[in-house]
Amino acid sequence: METTATNKPSLLLVIIAFATIYVVWGSTYFFIQMAIGGFPPMLMGALRFLTAGVLLLTWCLIKGDKVWVKKDIRSSAISGLLMLFTATGGVIWAEQSLPSAIVAIMVSANPIWFVALDKANWKVNLGNKSTVIGLIIGFAGVILLFAEAIIKSMNGSMTSTQVFALLLVMVDPIAWSAGALFSKKSSGTAPARVSSAWQMIIAGLAFIIAALFHHEFSSFHVSQVPAKAWMALGYLVFFGSIGAFSAYIWLLKVRSAVQVSTHSYVNPVIAILLGVLFAHENISILQLLGLLIILFSVLMVNVTKYSFKKRIKLPSPKKSNSSLPAYRIGVAAEIKSVVA
16 A cells, blocks of 8 residues: 555545454454464464565565665564564464454453553643543453453353463553554654565564474374365465555554554454354353443543544734635635545
8 A cells, every 4th residue: 555646645545444454353353263273373373474474575576665674674573573473472372262252352452552552642642531531441341351251260160271361362452552653653664565574574483483382383284274274364364464464554654543543443343243153152241341341441542533623723814825715724624634
């Protein structure tokens, strides 16, 4: 995806990119669980991100992009390890013992951490009452979900492995938000596709090390992988990584991190629908309540940032050289702010 000659992104491309991360990423939780039904978790992550990264880097070379800039590679390494290896790796690991819908619900706290970790905007964000209230409500929702897990573990309906998996996915949004903010602030002049390619390649290499550490290669046999696991891996490579992740990195360059994080509103809903309809997962009333609380808190945190109306400073009639009346200048500026 590229911007126009005036360095302003096409509105159609922005809409397509948002639609991609909204729907496709919501479905990846379901397909991750399907893929690890045939692949060891860390090896699956390695295959997914290395394949996607190499394919995308090849495309970058064909397009004539500068792909060997050390500064860009170093920045991509940090953000890729945080977002893809730590955060997504935690999701992959957790889905061995938890339903995909539950993992998606826990990860829905992403936008809360975007605000909490965006130190440069603390004064603005934390000076807003709705933001502070939203943060408090959001953490209450996460605690509600985790409290249910503790109760279930105490009465024997949830294992210690599942409780550990829940702890893991509580940390994942922190790593993802930190990586995304770093990617946005350290992005250079390279196209988003170059950053995405290196992030995936470096994360894929880290997954190989993790797979070796867990002795996954010795127990893996290609012939034993079912067809649906291969199809799920293919979906994750082309749609979840090359398509959605590239769209996400591009959006971080052209839109605010808070706006881009709105995918967390839709992803859990898609994940729950797929999990219930196709994987026959059960979602409790308390878990749905936790989801609603988290989503409401995210809305509270970001409500002031989603207003399309912006304050417009109209030029003084005495100083303005424009032949247009002041009210027409204001209307034109308002339309421009909405489209932008």
